[in-house]
Amino acid sequence: MIKILLLGIGRWGANHLRVLHSLPVELYVSDVQRAQLEKAHQLGIPEDRLSIEPMALADRVEAAVIATPAQAHFDLARDLMEAGKDVFVEKPITLVSEQARQLALLAERRQRILQVGHIFRFDPASLWLREAIRQSHFGHVRMLRGNFSGFKRPRNDSGVAFADAIHFIDLFNFLLDTIPRRVSAVMQDFLGRGLDDATVISLEYPHDQGNTWAMIETNYFEPGKSREVVVIGSDLSAVCDYNVAQYKIRTFQNRHLRSGDHFQAQEGVVRQIECPPEEPLLAELRAFLQSVRTREAPCADGWDGYESVHILEAAMESARRGATIEIRK
Numbered sequence: 001m002i003k004i005l006l007l008g009i010g011r012w013g014a015n016h017l018r019v020l021h022s023l024p025v026e027l028y029v030s031d032v033q034r035a036q037l038e039k040a041h042q043l044g045i046p047e048d049r050l051s052i053e054p055m056a057l058a059d060r061v062e063a064a065v066i067a068t069p070a071q072a073h074f075d076l077a078r079d080l081m082e083a084g085k086d087v088f089v090e091k092p093i094t095l096v097s098e099q100a101r102q103l104a105l106l107a108e109r110r111q112r113i114l115q116v117g118h119i120f121r122f123d124p125a126s127l128w129l130r131e132a133i134r135q136s137h138f139g140h141v142r143m144l145r146g147n148f149s150g151f152k153r154p155r156n157d158s159g160v161a162f163a164d165a166i167h168f169i170d171l172f173n174f175l176l177d178t179i180p181r182r183v184s185a186v187m188q189d190f191l192g193r194g195l196d197d198a199t200v201i202s203l204e205y206p207h208d209q210g211n212t213w214a215m216i217e218t219n220y221f222e223p224g225k226s227r228e229v230v231v232i233g234s235d236l237s238a239v240c241d242y243n244v245a246q247y248k249i250r251t252f253q254n255r256h257l258r259s260g261d262h263f264q265a266q267e268g269v270v271r272q273i274e275c276p277p278e279e280p281l282l283a284e285l286r287a288f289l290q291s292v293r294t295r296e297a298p299c300a301d302g303w304d305g306y307e308s309v310h311i312l313e314a315a316m317e318s319a320r321r322g323a324t325i326e327i328r329k
Contacts, residue, residue: 009036019279067090078106091308104305113295114298139234165218
């Protein structure tokens with residue numbers, strides 16, 4: 001039974017606590033606020049496996065899950081890997097791409113598993129879309145659009161781009177199996193916190209039949225909760241609603257057909273795609289444990305985490321300068 005240390009059981013860390021407690025692991029928990037540890041105590045985790053000191057329990061475990069505020073990710077992940085532990089770190093891996101690069105290199109040098117919590121990679125709907133794109137069912141993927149918005153409490157450790165837009169930046173990288181070469185962005189700070197709370201990010205991905213244009217919108221103000229991705233191809237299009245448990249994807253065989261000097265908009269067959277209901281957090285934590293056991297590289301490794309932060313830095317530069325930014329590798 002793998003011994004796992006969970007660091008942080010706040011709003012999202014509490015979900016890690018719930019899922020890890022359901023898995024066949026020996027769980028240790030740390031949170032700097034002693035009152036938070038009551039959540040773990042209520043689940044029956046012994047007192048000697050609880051601590052307010054992040055590294056106090058590290059020598060008793062093989063691996064760790066970091067679900068702390070993002071500012072702490074770099075130091076904790078570095079210290080744990082240098083202590084010989086495998087690490088799962090929630091997204092964003094860090095708030096600075098150079099630190100993310102250092103962690104990815106450290107994982108390679110120390111031969112440690114480093115997985116980043118890019119949870120949308122583990123949703124069955126994402127896997128279906130990726131495979132359909134790979135098999136050219138969409139033809140040339142002309143456009144991707146993502147809306148990750150909803151009325152909620154803003155995070156204090158980062159703006160909405162790092163909190164939410166990063167999900168679909170990584171997802172689009174995953175679906176297209178590449179990274180964009182250009183980015184432009186507009187970011188607003190309506191609440192006056194010094195952090196963005198509404199963003200629109202435009203990405204240009206290379207494609208052998210022409211570019212793929214992607215757009216991501218996210219904010220803390222839109223009523224309701226939107227988690228929608230649209231894939232528009234030359235042969236097929238799809239709408240994926242990640243809020244839905246099972247029937248998340250609808251595909252449309254819509255095409256524009258040339259007739260002389262004009263185009264006709266021809267609507268085609270609409271299909272509902274059934275995806276097996278599975279909690280993505282459970283799937284990604286199971287994958288992490290599998291990587292710890294087998295030493296196989298995780299689906300979302302340190303370099304994937306680095307790419308997302310690197311792209312977001314370029315987006316922030318674009319918003320500051322009001323210019324399109326080339327993505328430098």
